[in-house]
Amino acid sequence: xxxxxxxRQQFPLVITLLxxxxxxxxxxxxxxxxxxxxxxxxxxxxxxxxxAIREEEFFHYIFRSGWLAGVTVLxxxxxxxxxxxxxxxxxxxxxxxxxxxxxxxxxxxxxxxxVGAQISFPEFVQNTVFxxxxxxxxxxxxxxxxxxxxxxxxxxxxxxxxxARSSGANWIKTISTVIIPVIxxxxxxxxxxxxxxxxxxxTLTVLLHWDTFPTWVTYVAQDNILGAIAISMMSLIIPFLIxxxxxxxxxxxxxxGRK
Amino acid sequence: xxxxxxxxxxxxxxxxxxxxxxxxxxxxGVGELVALLGPSGCGKTTALRVVAGLEHxxxxxxxxxxxxxxxxxxxxxxMGMVFQAYSLFPNLTVExxxxxxxxxxxxxxxxxxxxxxxxxxxxxxxSQSKRFTHxxxxxxxxxxxxxxxxxFEPEILLLDEPLSALDAQVRVxxxxxxxxxxxxxxxxxxFVTHDQxxxxxxxxxxxxxxxxxxxxxxxxxxxxxxxxxxxxxxFVGTMNKIPAFxxxxxxEIFGEKVVALKQGNETGKVLALIRPEAxxxxxxxxxxxxxxxxxxxxxxxxxxxxxxxxxxxxxxLMTSAATGDLHPGSEVQLQIxxxxxxxxxx
Numbered sequence: 001x002x003x004x005x006x007x008r009q010q011f012p013l014v015i016t017l018l019x020x021x022x023x024x025x026x027x028x029x030x031x032x033x034x035x036x037x038x039x040x041x042x043x044x045x046x047x048x049x050x051x052a053i054r055e056e057e058f059f060h061y062i063f064r065s066g067w068l069a070g071v072t073v074l075x076x077x078x079x080x081x082x083x084x085x086x087x088x089x090x091x092x093x094x095x096x097x098x099x100x101x102x103x104x105x106x107x108x109x110x111x112x113x114x115v116g117a118q119i120s121f122p123e124f125v126q127n128t129v130f131x132x133x134x135x136x137x138x139x140x141x142x143x144x145x146x147x148x149x150x151x152x153x154x155x156x157x158x159x160x161x162x163x164a165r166s167s168g169a170n171w172i173k174t175i176s177t178v179i180i181p182v183i184x185x186x187x188x189x190x191x192x193x194x195x196x197x198x199x200x201x202x203t204l205t206v207l208l209h210w211d212t213f214p215t216w217v218t219y220v221a222q223d224n225i226l227g228a229i230a231i232s233m234m235s236l237i238i239p240f241l242i243x244x245x246x247x248x249x250x251x252x253x254x255x256x257g258r259k
Numbered sequence: 260x261x262x263x264x265x266x267x268x269x270x271x272x273x274x275x276x277x278x279x280x281x282x283x284x285x286x287x288g289v290g291e292l293v294a295l296l297g298p299s300g301c302g303k304t305t306a307l308r309v310v311a312g313l314e315h316x317x318x319x320x321x322x323x324x325x326x327x328x329x330x331x332x333x334x335x336x337x338m339g340m341v342f343q344a345y346s347l348f349p350n351l352t353v354e355x356x357x358x359x360x361x362x363x364x365x366x367x368x369x370x371x372x373x374x375x376x377x378x379x380x381x382x383x384x385x386s387q388s389k390r391f392t393h394x395x396x397x398x399x400x401x402x403x404x405x406x407x408x409x410x411f412e413p414e415i416l417l418l419d420e421p422l423s424a425l426d427a428q429v430r431v432x433x434x435x436x437x438x439x440x441x442x443x444x445x446x447x448x449x450f451v452t453h454d455q456x457x458x459x460x461x462x463x464x465x466x467x468x469x470x471x472x473x474x475x476x477x478x479x480x481x482x483x484x485x486x487x488x489x490x491x492x493x494f495v496g497t498m499n500k501i502p503a504f505x506x507x508x509x510x511e512i513f514g515e516k517v518v519a520l521k522q523g524n525e526t527g528k529v530l531a532l533i534r535p536e537a538x539x540x541x542x543x544x545x546x547x548x549x550x551x552x553x554x555x556x557x558x559x560x561x562x563x564x565x566x567x568x569x570x571x572x573x574x575x576l577m578t579s580a581a582t583g584d585l586h587p588g589s590e591v592q593l594q595i596x597x598x599x600x601x602x603x604x605x
Contacts (some may be wrong), residue, residue, distance in 0.1 A: 007580075156345040162313050164339040164348070165333040168363035168411065173334075177362075181350040 028236075035229040040101040048230035057216060058231060061092050062238070064129075065213035076144050076194045077187070079137070082171070084145070085179055088152045089161055102145035113138065114207035116118040130194035130212055143193040151186025152179075192243065199239070263324030263414045264289045264446040265310065270319035270472075272305055279305040283435045287415075290437065290445040292508050293476070294458035295515065296492070297468035304419060306468075310449060311417050323414055335362070339408030339446075340417040344424040346404055347392040353403050354379065354388035360411035371410075378406035381440060398429035405437065409444065416441065418450040422457060423515035430514045434461050459483070467491045490605040492532045497571050499538065503531040503602070510602055513548055513567075513592075518599035525531060532601040535576035540565060542584055544592025549573065551589040554582055 038045040052058050087095045105113075117128065117135055125131050160182065164174040180187055202214040212234060221228035265287040272280040279302040295303040305408045308314040310321055312333030321329050328336055329465055339360070347356050354375045361371035379385040382402040384395075406526050408595060418437070422430045438461035441448050457467045458544045459479040466476035466492070475487040478518055486492035493500075504509040506526050510519045512533070519529070540551070540563050549565040552572070561582040573593060587592065 015327060082480060086557055149281050155349070159344075159346045160348060162311075162333075163346040163407075164359070166313070166336075166417075167360040168334050168337070169359075169406065170332075170334045173363060178348055178350070182348065184350070236324070 012081075021057065031229050033230055033232055035233055037226065039226075043151055048207065048224075048226045049234065051224075052231045052234065054082055058234075061216040062235060065199045068129065068132050068136070068212065069195045071130075072140065072198040073131055073191050073194050075137045076140065076190065080148055080190070081180065081187070082175055084148050085119040085161070085175060088157050090095075099145075099149075102143050105140075106142050110139070110203045113205060114204055127219070131199075131208070132205065132210060132212075133198070135204055135208075136194075136201055139204065140194040140197040144190045147186050147189045147193060148183070151183030154186075155182055172257065175250040199235075245248055253254065261386065261414075264291075265415050265447055265449065266322045267306065267310065268320045268322065270309060270321070271308070271317045272302075272309060273317055278471050279367065280309070280319075283471065283473060285466060285473060285476070287447055287449055289447055290380065291463045291591060292441050292448040292450060294450040294452055294462035294465045295468055296452060296455055296458040296465050296494070299453060300414075302469040302471040303453075303468050305471075307417050307419055307449060307451045310415065311338055311340055314340055320488045337411070337413050338417055339413035340419065341401065341404045341408050341421040343420045344400070347400055347407075349392055351392075351459050351541070352388065353384065353395070355391050356392060356403055357406045357410050359407060364411060374410055375406070378410045379403075381409075382406045382430045382436065385507060395430075396554055397425050397450065398433055401425065401433060401531050402436070405440070409446065411439065413446065416446045416448040418448065418452075423452070423454070430457070436552055451565060459495070463496075465495055469494075485534075486601065488532075489532065489601075492601060492603075497535050497574060497576075499533045499535065500530045500603075501533060501571055501573065502569075502605070503529055505529045505602055510600060512595050512600065514546070515595055517595055517597070520599050521602045528605050529602040530605055532603060533595065533597070534596055535562070535574045537597045537600075538573060538575040539594040539596055540575045540577065540582070540585060541594065542589060542591055544594070547590040547592050549591050549593050551585050551587055554585050565593060567593065 036046065038047050044080070086092070086100060109164045113135060117131060121131055156173055157179070160178060161174055164178045165171075169177065200214055201212075205212050207217055215237070217228050217231050220231060267283055267316050270280045270282075271278075277279065277300075281302075283302070283306060284499060285293070285295075285306070289491040295306060297303045305314060309316050312328075312331065318331070319329075320327050323336075348359065356373060357370040357375035357378050361374055366374075368406060376385055376388060378507075382405055384402055384406070387399065392403065395403065399425075404421070421437070422433055425433065434457055437450075450458070459482070462479060464476055465479055465482055467474045467482065475491045477487075479486075481577050482491065482495050486487040486495060492498050496528060497600060503512050505519050505521070506529070508519055508521075509516045510529065510531050511517075514529055517531075519531075521529075540549075544600060549567045552564045552566055554564075555562040556579060559579060560576055560581045561584055563577065563585055565573050565575065567573060575593070
């Protein structure tokens with residue numbers, strides 16, 4: 001009886017999850033199915049995948065986008081973690097203002113960003129691809145900020161920080177050995193979000209005339225749509241495998257259940 | 260590292276318009292446990308945080324072993340601190356928490372774990388060393404916090420209301436344990452609390468604070484028996500405030516003349532400050548001057564609350580044996596047992 005009740009209560013949830021799964025996976029499965037078609041011979045095969053990995057540019061661009069995203073993640077963590085820790089610990093009155101500012105990248109059109117960057121960045125920055133990570137950082141700010149904010153709000157940050165300092169840890173040590181490990185899941189979410197947004201960023205990159213993996217895929221798609229889909233599928237699968245491997249190899253330390 | 264003496268000289272600290280510390284002076288001797296006691300907002304926690312380096316005073320000096328540490332950052336001060344609650348690092352095990360201070364001092368892992376186990380043994384938690392802190396009870400967590408604060412052999416131990424989040428029984432046990440450890444290690448300790456019983460129970464000296472000023476600092480006995488001000492008298496223990504008339508250095512209370520402890524030679528209306536145990540309630544007297552309102556039985560002693568004929572409420576503490584025949588409504592005679600009383604202006 002109770003079991004039946006429970007099932008009935010969970011019914012809407014199950015339906016929603018099912019719909020969501022279909023919504024996400026049907027297009028992906030369709031794309032995958034499409035990408036392994038071999039129109040000339042008929043049937044299915046790995047032709048386009050083999051073609052893609054034989055392309056030198058495939059690895060060139062995926063590597064480039066990978067390290068750009070990596071640099072963006074580093075910039076995000078180095079700037080945001082200490083700043084937000086300070087905002088939370090000091091209970092600064094500017095915090096609501098900064099909360100608001102962190103949302104601006106969602107409402108400012110990317111074109112405006114690109115133009116702004118062209119105007120304001122010094123020439124030597126504009127001439128290197130390093131301008132991208134800084135702009136990617138701004139674009140992923142709303143997500144990274146929110147995710148860290150949740151983590152920092154969920155712990156007794158002030159007491160823990162003071163306990164670390166009175167135990168002899170300076171600020172760098174406090175952040176690296178106490179705060180980041182304690183909000184680990186929120187830091188991981190920030191890394192994942194920033195990485196994903198940066199590796200897939202297209203509009204800004206194109207506007208600033210840089211070539212990265214997404215712009216190359218678009219270029220390929222102009223005369224080899226099946227190849228482009230194969231490349232996109234791989235760009236989904238490869239990071240997925242990397243992230244899964246990382247998660248499996250980092251030992252999970254239980255930090256929940258705090259009273 | 261051995262313990263050192265601590266002194267605060269002329270500390271001022273202001274938050275906005277609120278003066279948290281107003282020319283605050285304090286001396287804590289080597290190996291002494293001094294408690295700062297006071298109502299919330301009196302500045303006691305600020306004083307402790309200034310010592311820890313977590314707040315910086317506007318002016319004045321903090322000296323440890325006669326060395327001025329006013330401009331040394333918190334992490335270099337070598338002070339162990341125990342907070343109210345939730346100060347343990349949730350990502351570390353119990354032993355890693357205790358060893359944290361030693362890790363920051365770059366002590367090798369085997370050495371610091373050995374020291375951590377020694378401390379955990381002292382607080383009776385060595386068997387829990389591999390657990391995570393959320394698996395411990397509140398009392399156990401505070402024991403770990405105490406072990407962590409002591410592991411790196413601090414010059415000064417700072418306790419910021421470490422017992423206030425705990426259950427009554429755990430609180431009493433843990434405060435005894437803090438005192439036992441503090442005495443055996445000889446650590447100079449500053450203890451902040453709003454609980455006077457706690458402060459009186461384990462401290463060598465207690466400082467009573469009010470509005471950023473140290474009103475009186477003395478041994479618990481002196482503080483209780485010879486409070487320097489009416490604020491201290493009212494804050495430490497229970498005190499009856501009985502309207503009386505002062506004349507020629509004497510006050511008349513319940514029809515008896517008693518020496519008034521007061522400077523000057525004035526005449527007029529005052530309040531006499533009398534401890535409940537200095538008032539005797541009896542049914543056998545010749546002139547009844549009060550009525551019993553309630554009697555609360557507390558085991559060996561009982562609390563009797565009476566109302567005098569002029570309406571003053573008086574509280575008396577007597578052995579339960581002597582209060583057996585007191586019932587609400589009984590006509591009684593109140594007598595003062597002490598020969599001298601503190602008085603204060605109305």
